[in-house]
Amino acid sequence: MSSAAEARFRIAESQPTGRVVKVVRLERVSDADLKDVATADLVVMVTSAGADAHAAAAIGEVCSRRRITIATVVVRGAAATDELLSKTLAQVRPWSLMVVVAGDESYLDDLVKSFR
Amino acid sequence: MLRKDQNDLLTQAGPATPMGRLFRTSWIPALLPEELPENDCPPVRVKLLSERLIAFRDSGGRYGLMDEFCAHRGVSLWFGRNEDCGLRCPYHGWKYDVTGQCIDMPSEPDGSNFARKVKLKSYPLVERGGVLWTYMGPRDQQPPLPEWEFATVPASHSFMSKRFQECNWLQAMEGGIDSSHVSFLHRGDLNTDPLFKGARGNQYNLNDARPVFEVVDSPGGLYIGARRNAENGHYYWRITQWVMPSFTLIPPRGNHSIHGHFWIPVDDEHCWTWSFDYHPTRALTDAEVAAMRAGKGIHAKTMPGTYLPVANKDNDYLMDRAAQKAGKTYSGVEGFAMQDASLQESMGPIVDRTKETLVSTDSGIIMARQRLLRAVKALVETGATPPGVDTAHQRVRSASIVLPPDQPYKDGAREALMAQPGVAPASV
Numbered sequence: 389m390s391s392a393a394e395a396r397f398r399i400a401e402s403q404p405t406g407r408v409v410k411v412v413r414l415e416r417v418s419d420a421d422l423k424d425v426a427t428a429d430l431v432v433m434v435t436s437a438g439a440d441a442h443a444a445a446a447i448g449e450v451c452s453r454r455r456i457t458i459a460t461v462v463v464r465g466a467a468a469t470d471e472l473l474s475k476t477l478a479q480v481r482p483w484s485l486m487v488v489v490a491g492d493e494s495y496l497d498d499l500v501k502s503f504r
Numbered sequence: 505m506l507r508k509d510q511n512d513l514l515t516q517a518g519p520a521t522p523m524g525r526l527f528r529t530s531w532i533p534a535l536l537p538e539e540l541p542e543n544d545c546p547p548v549r550v551k552l553l554s555e556r557l558i559a560f561r562d563s564g565g566r567y568g569l570m571d572e573f574c575a576h577r578g579v580s581l582w583f584g585r586n587e588d589c590g591l592r593c594p595y596h597g598w599k600y601d602v603t604g605q606c607i608d609m610p611s612e613p614d615g616s617n618f619a620r621k622v623k624l625k626s627y628p629l630v631e632r633g634g635v636l637w638t639y640m641g642p643r644d645q646q647p648p649l650p651e652w653e654f655a656t657v658p659a660s661h662s663f664m665s666k667r668f669q670e671c672n673w674l675q676a677m678e679g680g681i682d683s684s685h686v687s688f689l690h691r692g693d694l695n696t697d698p699l700f701k702g703a704r705g706n707q708y709n710l711n712d713a714r715p716v717f718e719v720v721d722s723p724g725g726l727y728i729g730a731r732r733n734a735e736n737g738h739y740y741w742r743i744t745q746w747v748m749p750s751f752t753l754i755p756p757r758g759n760h761s762i763h764g765h766f767w768i769p770v771d772d773e774h775c776w777t778w779s780f781d782y783h784p785t786r787a788l789t790d791a792e793v794a795a796m797r798a799g800k801g802i803h804a805k806t807m808p809g810t811y812l813p814v815a816n817k818d819n820d821y822l823m824d825r826a827a828q829k830a831g832k833t834y835s836g837v838e839g840f841a842m843q844d845a846s847l848q849e850s851m852g853p854i855v856d857r858t859k860e861t862l863v864s865t866d867s868g869i870i871m872a873r874q875r876l877l878r879a880v881k882a883l884v885e886t887g888a889t890p891p892g893v894d895t896a897h898q899r900v901r902s903a904s905i906v907l908p909p910d911q912p913y914k915d916g917a918r919e920a921l922m923a924q925p926g927v928a929p930a931s932v
């Protein structure tokens with residue numbers, strides 16, 4: 389059976405989820421961000437290997453209390469050492485259900501668009 | 505989700521399509537040697553990347569893979585006579601060698617040179633590591649033969665099977681990198697399947713049903729790590745390798761073999777699922793091979809003389825509701841292979857990805873799609889060789905390993921993730 393034939397009697401509409409996705413850059417987290425994430429369904433934390441990611445804990449506490457899922461993107465630039473990446477991972481791992489270590493930041497847009 | 509144009513781009517692999525071009529940059533598995541068991545044996549019809557081909561083995565043991573249809577009147581050469589170093593069309597006797605060159609045209613006058621001007625499109629077909637491989641791209645860009653580790657170990661160390669799958673290659677492949685489904689769909693089999701049971705790592709799986717995932721770019725594709733709690737604050741990591749476009753390597757368990765897959769498009773609505781097991785440092789035991797032949801582990805029981813699964817769409821995959829209810833199997837379908845295939849096929853021949861609702865544990869799938877889209881774009885726009893073609897990208901291993909909590913697994917398991925001849929795999 390072809391795709392078209394198989395799909396003929398499937399319900400055509402896709403239901404909007406209304407999911408709220410918040411992207412937070414850990415290097416510049418404000419009080420407003422902390423309020424914002426509390427209303428999200430999914431929080432995407434973004435940081436770079438070696439950057440100061442201590443704000444992950446503050447975001448994580450808020451999300452943990454409200455059972456909000458966190459996914460984290462760590463951008464590992466070519467110059468980032470294992471040690472720097474380790475340091476960043478140690479800060480974000482306790483709070484993240486999924487961590488992506490990407491070579492560059494261009495994945496971020498695709499990732500967020502995929503969570504419609 | 506993916507836009508429709510992106511979904512079309514990734515799922516269409518016929519000639520002159522961008523994804524088809526990407527598949528045509530690499531050697532791909534075409535047949536098992538058992539399909540052409542002896543010289544002058546019957547030819548075999550093969551459909552790959554939406555091209556209908558015929559494979560045969562001539563009187564000298566040379567393998568041929570070429571257009572299925574005679575250049576004369578379009579008759580299928582499956583009806584052909586494989587004799588005297590060529591495949592002869594039974595309609596009017598035109599005969600072709602393994603390169604597709606017409607070498608005899610009995611209907612033409614003696615001394616005619618016309619046969620030399622007739623040549624069917626053909627592709628190389630080469631045996632390596634228990635697989636007949638073909639390369640369907642431009643001749644002048646043919647890469648070196650594949651160096652996947654399973655294809656380089658002694659024959660006694662590896663086992664390969666294939667099965668026909670009734671859906672597009674991408675949704676089957678995405679199942680292979682979706683580590684989060686294992687805790688549900690396959691939970692009934694971890695401690696019972698002879699090719700999985702008994703490993704210490706299984707206990708970590710069972711004790712921590714909510715793994716955390718880390719996806720990391722690799723030279724050939726992605727490392728997909730699933731992290732669970734181990735003793736003393738350490739983490740148990742299971743690291744899957746995905747190498748573009750459709751190779752996956754599943755982490756081993758204990759002293760069991762390493763296993764993995766290729767998903768190769770037959771056409772846009774069907775694919776071949778190739779499944780292999782190998783151990784880098786020991787021969788597989790008779791019991792292991794018998795279990796693989798019986799459809800255990802990642803292999804499937806197929807109908808004799810075919811590569812069609814015994815449990816399939818037409819018989820509802822032999823659904824066993826009692827086993828489902830009793831928790832013997834989670835979905836009611838028996839065996840890892842058909843548990844996966846049944847659900848992937850249920851999505852339809854080509855799943856409509858504009859309607860899916862992905863969550864954070866799908867990040868591996870999202871990353872893989874993006875890497876494929878980028879590689880296709882680079883290939884089409886600049887001719888850039890895609891990741892996975894370089895044989896260095898193929899010399900990889902999956903691993904299961906316990907690491908300290910703050911260590912990036914890519915670094916902690918750096919050596920374990922590379923194929924090292926004679927070195928046992930990192931496996932817990």
